[in-house]
Amino acid sequence: MPLPPEFALIAKYFAPLADTPAALGLSDDAALLAPPAGRQLVVAADAMVAGVHFLDSDPADTVARKLLRVNLSDLAAMAAEPLGFLLTIALPKGFDSVWLRGFAAGLLEDRRQFDVPLLGGDTVSTPGPATLSLTILGHVEPGRALLRRGAAAGEVVWVSGTLGDAALGLRVLQGRLRGLSGRHAAYLSERYRVPEPRLELGRALAGIATAALDVSDGLAQDIGHIARLAGCAAELEAPSLPRSEAAAAAIGLDASLGLLAVAGGDDYELAFTAPPGHEAMVRGAAEAAGIGVAPVGRLLAGEAGEVRVLDDAGRPVRLERTGWSHF
Amino acid sequence: MPLPPEFALIAKYFAPLADTPAALGLSDDAALLAPPAGRQLVVAADAMVAGVHFLDSDPADTVARKLLRVNLSDLAAMAAEPLGFLLTIALPKGFDSVWLRGFAAGLLEDRRQFDVPLLGGDTVSTPGPATLSLTILGHVEPGRALLRRGAAAGEVVWVSGTLGDAALGLRVLQGRLRGLSGRHAAYLSERYRVPEPRLELGRALAGIATAALDVSDGLAQDIGHIARLAGCAAELEAPSLPRSEAAAAAIGLDASLGLLAVAGGDDYELAFTAPPGHEAMVRGAAEAAGIGVAPVGRLLAGEAGEVRVLDDAGRPVRLERTGWSHF
Numbered sequence: 001m002p003l004p005p006e007f008a009l010i011a012k013y014f015a016p017l018a019d020t021p022a023a024l025g026l027s028d029d030a031a032l033l034a035p036p037a038g039r040q041l042v043v044a045a046d047a048m049v050a051g052v053h054f055l056d057s058d059p060a061d062t063v064a065r066k067l068l069r070v071n072l073s074d075l076a077a078m079a080a081e082p083l084g085f086l087l088t089i090a091l092p093k094g095f096d097s098v099w100l101r102g103f104a105a106g107l108l109e110d111r112r113q114f115d116v117p118l119l120g121g122d123t124v125s126t127p128g129p130a131t132l133s134l135t136i137l138g139h140v141e142p143g144r145a146l147l148r149r150g151a152a153a154g155e156v157v158w159v160s161g162t163l164g165d166a167a168l169g170l171r172v173l174q175g176r177l178r179g180l181s182g183r184h185a186a187y188l189s190e191r192y193r194v195p196e197p198r199l200e201l202g203r204a205l206a207g208i209a210t211a212a213l214d215v216s217d218g219l220a221q222d223i224g225h226i227a228r229l230a231g232c233a234a235e236l237e238a239p240s241l242p243r244s245e246a247a248a249a250a251i252g253l254d255a256s257l258g259l260l261a262v263a264g265g266d267d268y269e270l271a272f273t274a275p276p277g278h279e280a281m282v283r284g285a286a287e288a289a290g291i292g293v294a295p296v297g298r299l300l301a302g303e304a305g306e307v308r309v310l311d312d313a314g315r316p317v318r319l320e321r322t323g324w325s326h327f
Numbered sequence: 328m329p330l331p332p333e334f335a336l337i338a339k340y341f342a343p344l345a346d347t348p349a350a351l352g353l354s355d356d357a358a359l360l361a362p363p364a365g366r367q368l369v370v371a372a373d374a375m376v377a378g379v380h381f382l383d384s385d386p387a388d389t390v391a392r393k394l395l396r397v398n399l400s401d402l403a404a405m406a407a408e409p410l411g412f413l414l415t416i417a418l419p420k421g422f423d424s425v426w427l428r429g430f431a432a433g434l435l436e437d438r439r440q441f442d443v444p445l446l447g448g449d450t451v452s453t454p455g456p457a458t459l460s461l462t463i464l465g466h467v468e469p470g471r472a473l474l475r476r477g478a479a480a481g482e483v484v485w486v487s488g489t490l491g492d493a494a495l496g497l498r499v500l501q502g503r504l505r506g507l508s509g510r511h512a513a514y515l516s517e518r519y520r521v522p523e524p525r526l527e528l529g530r531a532l533a534g535i536a537t538a539a540l541d542v543s544d545g546l547a548q549d550i551g552h553i554a555r556l557a558g559c560a561a562e563l564e565a566p567s568l569p570r571s572e573a574a575a576a577a578i579g580l581d582a583s584l585g586l587l588a589v590a591g592g593d594d595y596e597l598a599f600t601a602p603p604g605h606e607a608m609v610r611g612a613a614e615a616a617g618i619g620v621a622p623v624g625r626l627l628a629g630e631a632g633e634v635r636v637l638d639d640a641g642r643p644v645r646l647e648r649t650g651w652s653h654f
């Protein structure tokens with residue numbers, strides 16, 4: 001008897017991603033794996049909805065890579081290493097098999113790049129938009145995970161890479177930001193579509209950073225989580241925020257876009273805290289990981305979780321919104 | 328600064344489910360847990376879409392319990408014990424907070440019953456129907472997991488409990504099956520809405536059954552998987568299929584409903600194989616687990632994965648569809 005369509009699809013597109021004995025050829029109810037000896041497990045899940053978390057015009061391969069990478073970014077923020085992932089996808093009836101082929105190709109590319117196999121999941125149909133959920137498993141040496149808690153007033157706030165690129169890239173893709181060179185427009189779009197999980201940096205910061213997270217909802221909102229758990233406030237210096245050449249060009253066209261470095265989401269850079277005086281250690285870790293880092297503010301006594309952004313003159317900036325909220 | 332609505336919701340409804348240190352109070356990017364020493368991990372994920380996998384009229388608490396239980400059932404089929412779960416939910420904008428409260432209450436009830444805490448996840452909005460994805464983690468003694476592979480021609484096919492109830496319950500809830508007593512209608516509806524994961528039976532069958540799975544897509548289709556992996560065919564005897572009193576009453580009203588025991592999905596009973604002569608061991612395991620089991624057919628030489636259903640007179644029954652397909 002022929003395989004029902006769902007199983008044929010899984011075999012065709014997803015089996016090549018599941019090239020690990022743990023996945024049992026995707027033929028079983030669950031994956032079966034030996035956890036790495038002497039390690040803690042790190043487990044996260046993120047969902048993405050077409051038209052909400054990605055554009056209908058985004059290529060299927062970059063949608064897949066973003067879905068995997070935002071989860072890898074959660075591992076990066078905790079200094080963990082990837083082990084494997086599970087995927088549930090709800091697709092519109094009569095979905096395009098070209099889309100699914102592109103989606104699987106994107107996953108396969110990153111499955112290789114990050115050495116993270118598919119372990120299992122579920123494929124269902126939906127009358128709504130494509131809805132994708134990915135659960136990632138990772139591992140870390142016991143006691144070495146970076147958490148959001150653990151920071152203290154007086155510590156320095158650092159970020160990796162550059163901020164605001166993804167939010168600008170979204171505007172480029174939506175046709176809301178014109179006048180950039182093709183190179184800059186492409187750079188920002190790619191930063192939105194294919195974020196770079198900072199796995200090496202996260203691991204290098206274990207034992208150095210006091211708290212960490214990945215910037216998904218906007219730096220101001222995300223740093224608020226670290227500050228809240230530390231029972232203090234945070235201050236970010238807008239002029240210190242690292243910007244890409246492309247972002248600087250965009251801000252040159254419209255100065256108000258500068259605030260996307262604190263209020264825009266989707267950059268998936270790491271934000272972390274370290275005691276003052278640990279600058280050399282932080283910079284050494286970043287150099288080993290091959291990524292730039294910059295001090296952008298500090299934690300200080302104040303209302304738990306309150307975040308202030310200061311402009312060039314040290315005056316508080318009023319943000320219309322501090323980040324991305326899912327409702 | 329107040330928590331954004333998403334975080335307030337999570338704190339309000341989901342934090343009570345996450346009463347384990349591993350969940351880190353749901354405040355981090357991921358959960359952090361020590362895997363049980365000397366055990367293999369078992370990991371599965373299933374998705375459910377409103378209007379596709381559950382009825383819009385289903386109470387929110389039973390939707391939550393079904394979502395958790397279908398995943399627990401995957402652990403049961405592999406003889407594993409639950410460890411925890413992650414949940415991603417995509418909800419329509421302006422969703423009903425009464426619904427979310429009921430959903431969380433249902434999860435909490437089963438979190439206690441099955442001792443399975445929430446470890447993490449994601450909450451997002453969708454312009455489409457509510458879309459729920461759950462990943463479950465479990466553990467099993469190395470080498471003791473039951474798999475779909477491992478059976479052989481000549482072995483006996485067994486099932487637990489009774490079959491066809493859930494498919495009949497769906498018809499009751501859709502108003503397509505009338506004339507039953509209130510008690511029978513309620514019994515069948517409950518079997519559809521709140522399946523019973525056979526965790527004790529799965530564990531009791533480790534070392535006895537040669538292959539196992541949970542019946543989610545219909546017995547004929549599901550046994551086809553075991554037969555395909557065994558490189559043989561399967562034969563099911565329709566008169567041997569165990570039926571509840573309520574199912575018997577429904578079949579009394581309409582004899583054609585009898586085939587739902589082989590073609591209907593959603594029962595989440597275990598189907599498994601054991602060598603002939605192991606009947607006493609199988610029955611002993613079932614008795615220890617407190618659930619009935621019945622031999623319903625056999626694996627035999629033939630085209631790999633082909634499943635024949637025989638009627639009272641031993642004649643093959645023609646099935647219009649062998650089970651539930653997701654596309």
